[in-house]
Amino acid sequence: MTESKFGNHYYILKTTSKHERTVADNIREAIENNMTDVVVTAVVVPEDIKGYVFVESPEEHARIEELVESIAHARIVLKNETSLEEIKHFLVPKPAVSGIDEGTIVELIAGPFKGEKAVVKRVDHTKEEITVELYESIVPIPITIRGDNVRVIDRNQD
Numbered sequence: 001m002t003e004s005k006f007g008n009h010y011y012i013l014k015t016t017s018k019h020e021r022t023v024a025d026n027i028r029e030a031i032e033n034n035m036t037d038v039v040v041t042a043v044v045v046p047e048d049i050k051g052y053v054f055v056e057s058p059e060e061h062a063r064i065e066e067l068v069e070s071i072a073h074a075r076i077v078l079k080n081e082t083s084l085e086e087i088k089h090f091l092v093p094k095p096a097v098s099g100i101d102e103g104t105i106v107e108l109i110a111g112p113f114k115g116e117k118a119v120v121k122r123v124d125h126t127k128e129e130i131t132v133e134l135y136e137s138i139v140p141i142p143i144t145i146r147g148d149n150v151r152v153i154d155r156n157q158d
Contacts, residue, residue, distance in 0.1 A: 012078040013053045019073035020045045026071045038067040046090035096128040096147030106150035
């Protein structure tokens with residue numbers, strides 16, 4: 001049994017794919033509306049893992065299973081608990097520019113150039129900004145934008 005210094009256990013719930021956020025919202029709603037007496041101290045929906053939600057609770061495994069039965073799109077509680085150490089890396093947000101390098105082709109998803117394709121010319125990891133040049137621009141004008149305002153299209157550009 002994996003228990004924190006606060007007496008909490010860490011469980012992994014299997015969910016219907018692409019309904020992880022829904023399961024987390026349904027757990028919150030069930031607790032807020034007193035639809036369950038199961039105590040949950042935290043719910044984490046990691047972006048990197050599809051179909052799973054982490055739950056922190058002082059409750060025993062059987063009680064979390066009771067909760068899962070009442071939550072739409074929640075399937076099962078994995079048999080073995082996990083530890084905070086094993087899930088800690090999911091709690092640290094990734095930089096907005098991670099995975100973006102010079103030469104990467106991106107699509108702008110916000111701002112006045114939304115929908116335009118561009119080539120990354122420079123990446124500033126400290127400010128989490130990138131400088132791009134629009135693909136179809138006659139005169140190449142460098143535009144500096146936040147890394148979370150783009151969607152990577154192709155990483156293989158040289």
